[in-house]
Each structure stands twice: as structure tokens, then as C-alpha cells.
Amino acid sequence: MSDATVPIPRPTLAVWKFASCDGCQLSLLDCEDELLTLAKAVRIAHFTEMTRASTLGPYDISLVEGSITTAEDVERIKVVRANSRFLVTIGACAATGGVQALRNFAPPGEFAGMVYAHPEYLDSLDTSTPISAHVRVDYELHGCPIDREQLLEVLLAFLAGRRPVIASYSVCQECKARGTVCLLVSRAVPCLGPVTRAGCGALCPSIDRGCFGCFGPSDSANCDALATRLKGLGTSESSVARLFGTFNTAAPGFAEQAQAVRVNVAIADTRHRTPEEPRP
Amino acid sequence: MSTAINHSSSIGLDLQTIVVLTVEGLDEFVARLRALGYEVMGPTLRDGAIVPGPVNSSKDLPRGVHDLQSPGSYRVMREDDGEIFGWAVGPGSWKNEYFPPSQVMWRSEIVGDTLVFRQPDRSHALLAIVGARPCDVAALRILDHVLEEGVHRDSRYSERRDSNFIAVVECASPADTCFCASMKSGPGIDEDFDVALTELNDELGHRFIARIGSPRGADVLSSVSTRPANELDLEARALLLETASRAMSRSLPFDEVANLLARNVEHPRWLDVAERCLSCGNCTSVCPTCFCSDVHDTTDTSGAIERRRTWSSCFDLEHSYLHGGSVHESSSSRYRQWMTHKLSTWWDQFDSTGCVGCGRCIVWCPVGIDITEEVAAIAAHDQARVAVPSRPGAS
Structure with a gap:
């Protein structure tokens, strides 16, 4: 290398928040050991969880957290897209609408009425939708929250101009690779591992909890067959629905399982509630 | 790189000898393997299943543990019979020891102006398995053919496999899901082992018939307390294998x-x-x-x-x-x-x-x-x- 070499400008990284809890963005700050190395490889241009300093776009890579829940967000994501060379969504909210997409399956305002004393102050859409429903997305990272190793892998792949090494098969294969004994087969514990996308390293089953499906459906999830099996093992219909209807309640595959029962449960709820009973 | 252990088969036992050892003899057997430098693995009870694990003595083996298996369901239970190998295979197979779920092939890095390639350290302790089942050994023979005997030899597999010591234990307790008899890979075994054990637990006592399959097997057994097998032992083994074969309700039409x-x-x-x-x-x-x-x-x-x-x-x-x-x-x-x-x-x-x-x-x-x-x-x-x-x- 000669002294005359001009340094190549570092690619710029921006992090954007939509309807979300910030947990996925914080995964970037959780990359403690790699953060300084990463900061030398990219220039962090916009990341309000880290600094109020912000640089104008366009940006080489944008990480987008959260789902679209307001009319304002519908417009803002278009601006982010227009100013980003690569747009990578991070987390279940951005990929499938998140837990807040429960409202997609309820009458407009029903959930807001349960939560807020004055829901009339809210100005939000009746649905929570994934980023990909509004703009072109270059890559989706799943999970609630995302796995920080996967986040690093996507950034490193981007920097090297290669495809990220990220699996779309089931959590079961991660359980088997690490030698975790199957909770479903050995103890009939309800587990979404067989239909959930790998990426967490099969974390929950390794600490004796069935998979909650926070990474959403695997590439060829057969949710009907698993739901039938779980019910056959004695898991109640409403528990099966709750299992499918949490972090990725609107994800295709999960939504059908959650929705099938939600209707029945709602009907049962209505029967138990007198018209005078105040909302909780 | 690993090197094979130099077994000296100077004393006593030849390949045709069939001997009997007690549970204490089994401990001597494990101790002898460890003394020779082997990392001894075998069936162990972990998280409600029998899975491959480290074995330092017969205490690490699943004594009195039995299983109940059916499609999509696995349970273990304990009994006071003291049997050590009274179970059928669990979720883990020995494949993982030779062909692990994930392994680094090489790493490269830039040193100065040069790209340097490095292999990860491939040295490892020699593996001895005590308590592989005949179906496990049949599976390893199949993997040998696929990974070692083809045009593209998998040296990582071979290094581990060629130096291993296999003490197989014949199967007396097939699960409801077993069908090795129809696949000609169990419940008994006559080749592809260093030592083959058969656990007997009858009025003549809790004991293991040991057959020798290699000079290494003869060497290890010759330093263990044994007695020659008698007709009663051999008859008990034959009956046990016949009963196990008949107990298998599932089968596949091997020839068709x-x-x-x-x-x-x-x-x-x-x-x-x-x-x-x-x-x-x-x-x-x-x-x-x-x-x-x-x-x-x-x-x-x-x-x-x-x-x-x-x-x-x-x-x-x-x-x-x-x-x-x-x-x-x-x-x-x-x-x-x-x-x-x-x-x-x-x-x-x-x-x-x-x-x-x-x-x-x-x-x-x-x-x-x-x-x-x-x-x-x-x-x-x-x-x-x-x-x-x-x-x-x-x-």
C-alpha cells in the first residue's frame, strides 16, 4: 500500500423506529465486544438510542424497527426507503406487525378502549402492518427481539457484499444440533419449534420452555398439523391460539391458528359479560 | 492429528474366546480403556432421555432406567432391576461424534499482504464407545461407506472413526418403535466391533457375555476379571436375542x-x-x-x-x-x-x-x-x- 491511498469512505448506517419497544435497536448496542470494530467499518449516521447527532441521508444501510400503525408512519417509511440503499427490517414488529397486530383481528378501537382512559386522543390506524406491506424490503431479520449475532452477520455480509448466512428452517434443527432433548416428544410441552424459524439457537427449549414462536413461521411451516397435534396432546384450544397469536399474530400461517380460536373465545367472552359491566 | 493406541495383545484371549464379566468387571473394562488414553462415552441419562455422554464408570450408565417409546412420544422410567442396558436408543445417535452438527473447515486471515489459511486444531482424544447398540454400529458402517470409502474421503470423519474403540451391547429391550430385526441390523451383532457385550440378568446373576471382535478388544478384555462363558450363558444369550426379535411389532419388507x-x-x-x-x-x-x-x-x-x-x-x-x-x-x-x-x-x-x-x-x-x-x-x-x-x- 502506498501513502497516497485515499481512504474509502465508510458506509453510513441509520436506525429508524416505528411502532416498537426499541428492544431490537438495543441489540445493536448489545454487540459490546464488536461495537467498536463495527463503528470503524460503518459510520453511524442516525441512531437516536445512541446519539442525538444525526446526519442527513441518503444512507447506505437502514435498519428499520417497528410496524406501521399511523398515517404519518405510512409516509415516513417511504422517505426512509427513498433515502436508503439497503433497507433491513429488524424484529417481529417490522416483519409481521408484532404483538400490536392483535388489533387487526378485533373491532376498531376495541383494544385502545381497554388500555387508554381517553382513546379519543389517539390518532392511529386500525391495523398494524409490516414494513414490507408498504415499501420494498431488502432483508428481514426476525425475532422478538432479534438475535444480535444475526444482526452482526447481516451487517458483515453487507460490508463484504455477500449473502447473509441465516437459516429459514425450523428451531428443531437448532435444538438437535445443541443436543436439547425435545420437550414436545419427551414431556408433551406445547412448543412452536417445529414451525418457527431458527435463529435464536433454540434458546427457550434449552432452558426448559417451549418455543413461543417469536421468530415467526419457518420457510415451510405446517401450522395446521402442529396445532392438531398440540390439541391431541391435551393443550386447550385457547392455549394453542395464544401460542400462535402473540409475537407474530398476523404472520401468515400463525394468524390462521390464532384467528380460528379467537372468534370462539370472543363469543364465549361476550356470553360471560353483562352489558353493564365496565371495561377492565 | 490423533494416533492409534498401541495395543499389545500378548496375553491370553484370542478372537474366538467368549468370556463373562460382572458389573465390577464392566468397571474394570471402562477403567482399562481410560488408562489406555481413550475418552470413554456411552449412554447417559440427561434431561429425561438416554443420550450419549461421558462415562467414567458404570455409575454414569443408565442403571435401572427403561423407556417407553411410541410415535411422537418418549418417556423414561426407573425400576429396581439394576439393568444397565435395559433400554432402546434415545434421540442422540453416535453420528454426532464423527460428523458433528457444525464444524469449522478452515479460517483465513490477512497477515501483512498475504492471505493465510489455517485449519482448526484437529487433535482430539481417542474415542471409546461403551454401549452402542447393534443398530448404531450398522449405521456407522453405512456412514463409513458414504464418508470414507467414496471418491471424496472425509478426513475429519476418518480421523475420529478409524481410531475408535467400539464396545457394542446387544439389545434385549427393543422399543415399540424398533424394527432392526427386519432391517438385518439387530438385535444381535456378529461383526464390526472391538467387543460385543450381552447383558444377562437372570437367576445365574447380573453379568455380561463378552465376545471379541478385534485384537484391540482382546487386549482390553485380557486385563479385566472374567471367566469363560458356559453353555448356560450362551443359551441365555440366544433366548434373549430371539425374544427381542419377536418383541418387535414393526417391520419393513427389506427385500421389497x-x-x-x-x-x-x-x-x-x-x-x-x-x-x-x-x-x-x-x-x-x-x-x-x-x-x-x-x-x-x-x-x-x-x-x-x-x-x-x-x-x-x-x-x-x-x-x-x-x-x-x-x-x-x-x-x-x-x-x-x-x-x-x-x-x-x-x-x-x-x-x-x-x-x-x-x-x-x-x-x-x-x-x-x-x-x-x-x-x-x-x-x-x-x-x-x-x-x-x-x-x-x-x-
Whole structure:
């Protein structure tokens, strides 16, 4: 290398928040050991969880957290897209609408009425939708929250101009690779591992909890067959629905399982509630 | 790199000798292997299942532990019988020890102006397995043929495999899901071991018949307290194996299944099984002969590269991905690929079956899909026997 070499400008990284809890963005700050190395490889241009300093776009890579829940967000994501060379969504909210997409399956305002004393102050859409429903997305990272190793892998792949090494098969294969004994087969514990996308390293089953499906459906999830099996093992219909209807309640595959029962449960709820009973 | 242990077979036992050892003798046997420098592994009870684990003495083995297995279900229970090998195989197979789920092939880094390639340290303790089952050993023989005896020899597999010591234990307690007798890989075994043990627990006492399969086996056994086997011991072994064979309710038609599947690639059962199949890949993970792998390169910010080989499953969409898409898009085509390879095209490719009848794929399938039941369903409506009127010669 000669002294005359001009340094190549570092690619710029921006992090954007939509309807979300910030947990996925914080995964970037959780990359403690790699953060300084990463900061030398990219220039962090916009990341309000880290600094109020912000640089104008366009940006080489944008990480987008959260789902679209307001009319304002519908417009803002278009601006982010227009100013980003690569747009990578991070987390279940951005990929499938998140837990807040429960409202997609309820009458407009029903959930807001349960939560807020004055829901009339809210100005939000009746649905929570994934980023990909509004703009072109270059890559989706799943999970609630995302796995920080996967986040690093996507950034490193981007920097090297290669495809990220990220699996779309089931959590079961991660359980088997690490030698975790199957909770479903050995103890009939309800587990979404067989239909959930790998990426967490099969974390929950390794600490004796069935998979909650926070990474959403695997590439060829057969949710009907698993739901039938779980019910056959004695898991109640409403528990099966709750299992499918949490972090990725609107994800295709999960939504059908959650929705099938939600209707029945709602009907049962209505029967138990007198018209005078105040909302909780 | 590992080197084989120098066994000196100067004392006593020859290959034809059959001896009997007690539980204390089994401890001496394990101790002798450890003294020779082997890392001894065997069946251990962990998290409610019998899985491969480290064995320092017979106390680490699953004494008094038995199992209850059925499609999609596995339970262990304890009894006071003191039996050490009174169980059928659990989820972990010995494949993992020779062909691990993930391994680094090489790493490269930039040093000055040069790209330097480095292999990870491949030295490891020599492996001795005490308590492999005959079906496990049959599976390793199949893997040997695939990974060692082809054009592209897998040196990582060979290093571990060629220096290992195998003490197989014949199977007296097949699970409801076992069908090794029909696959000719159990419950007894006559070759491919260093020592073969048979656990007997009758009025003559708790003891192990030991047969010798190699000079190494003779060497290890010759430093263990034994007595010669007598007629009663041998009769008890014969009865035990016969009873175990008869206890197996499941079977596959060994001589017919390859052709049966080959002529039924369009059978409606493939669509039926796809309704139930989760495409989760548990069957391929627990199968002791599934050997598909994937190779990936990853990079870091310094320009270093790591190449890693990981297990891959034919139930993954990615497995059959070629330019533009996956060949096996539907789960019916993926299940068919798996089962026809295991039972039919394995013969074309490797001149053997790919299934040893261990039943792991039946038990550890979360929805309990049963390979023997699927074959039976196809056989019951063999499409080749259905007359096709437009075809000349069809009757």
C-alpha cells in the first residue's frame, strides 16, 4: 500500500423506529465486544438510542424497527426507503406487525378502549402492518427481539457484499444440533419449534420452555398439523391460539391458528359479560 | 492429528474366546480403556432421555432406567432391576461424534499482504464407545461407506472413526418403535466391533457375555476379571436375542421396499403424508445415517473468512435450492425425497439400505409420522399393480 491511498469512505448506517419497544435497536448496542470494530467499518449516521447527532441521508444501510400503525408512519417509511440503499427490517414488529397486530383481528378501537382512559386522543390506524406491506424490503431479520449475532452477520455480509448466512428452517434443527432433548416428544410441552424459524439457537427449549414462536413461521411451516397435534396432546384450544397469536399474530400461517380460536373465545367472552359491566 | 493406541495383545484371549464379566468387571473394562488414553462415552441419562455422554464408570450408565417409546412420544422410567442396558436408543445417535452438527473447515486471515489459511486444531482424544447398540454400529458402517470409502474421503470423519474403540451391547429391550430385526441390523451383532457385550440378568446373576471382535478388544478384555462363558450363558444369550426379535411389532419388507418405492413415486400417499409432515427436519437430525451437509463462508471486518460445514436437511427449502428456486418446493416432494433415498435410491448410490430400523424418526417426529406405516400404506395400494388400460401389456 502506498501513502497516497485515499481512504474509502465508510458506509453510513441509520436506525429508524416505528411502532416498537426499541428492544431490537438495543441489540445493536448489545454487540459490546464488536461495537467498536463495527463503528470503524460503518459510520453511524442516525441512531437516536445512541446519539442525538444525526446526519442527513441518503444512507447506505437502514435498519428499520417497528410496524406501521399511523398515517404519518405510512409516509415516513417511504422517505426512509427513498433515502436508503439497503433497507433491513429488524424484529417481529417490522416483519409481521408484532404483538400490536392483535388489533387487526378485533373491532376498531376495541383494544385502545381497554388500555387508554381517553382513546379519543389517539390518532392511529386500525391495523398494524409490516414494513414490507408498504415499501420494498431488502432483508428481514426476525425475532422478538432479534438475535444480535444475526444482526452482526447481516451487517458483515453487507460490508463484504455477500449473502447473509441465516437459516429459514425450523428451531428443531437448532435444538438437535445443541443436543436439547425435545420437550414436545419427551414431556408433551406445547412448543412452536417445529414451525418457527431458527435463529435464536433454540434458546427457550434449552432452558426448559417451549418455543413461543417469536421468530415467526419457518420457510415451510405446517401450522395446521402442529396445532392438531398440540390439541391431541391435551393443550386447550385457547392455549394453542395464544401460542400462535402473540409475537407474530398476523404472520401468515400463525394468524390462521390464532384467528380460528379467537372468534370462539370472543363469543364465549361476550356470553360471560353483562352489558353493564365496565371495561377492565 | 490423533494416533492409534498401541495395543499389545500378548496375553491370553484370542478372537474366538467368549468370556463373562460382572458389573465390577464392566468397571474394570471402562477403567482399562481410560488408562489406555481413550475418552470413554456411552449412554447417559440427561434431561429425561438416554443420550450419549461421558462415562467414567458404570455409575454414569443408565442403571435401572427403561423407556417407553411410541410415535411422537418418549418417556423414561426407573425400576429396581439394576439393568444397565435395559433400554432402546434415545434421540442422540453416535453420528454426532464423527460428523458433528457444525464444524469449522478452515479460517483465513490477512497477515501483512498475504492471505493465510489455517485449519482448526484437529487433535482430539481417542474415542471409546461403551454401549452402542447393534443398530448404531450398522449405521456407522453405512456412514463409513458414504464418508470414507467414496471418491471424496472425509478426513475429519476418518480421523475420529478409524481410531475408535467400539464396545457394542446387544439389545434385549427393543422399543415399540424398533424394527432392526427386519432391517438385518439387530438385535444381535456378529461383526464390526472391538467387543460385543450381552447383558444377562437372570437367576445365574447380573453379568455380561463378552465376545471379541478385534485384537484391540482382546487386549482390553485380557486385563479385566472374567471367566469363560458356559453353555448356560450362551443359551441365555440366544433366548434373549430371539425374544427381542419377536418383541418387535414393526417391520419393513427389506427385500421389497426399494422396488416398491421406486415404482410408486406418484402414489397419493405422498400427498397424504404432506398434510401431516411439519417439514421440521427432526427425522433427519436424529437419523444415524443422514449425512447431508452445507458449507458456508462468513467474514468479519478485518477481512478474515471462516468456512464452516453444518448439517443440512432435505426437509429444508434451502436444501434443494438451485439458481432461481428450490427443486423440492412441496413438503410431499421433500418427504418423498427423504424416504425414497433412505430405502430405495440408497441401494443405487451405495449398494445398501440407508435405514437400520432404529425407529428414531418415528419417535422424535413431533407428529409421530411412522416410516413403517407409510411404507405399508404404499404397499397396500401398489400403483404398479393397478392396471393402466391404455398401456400395452397391462393386465
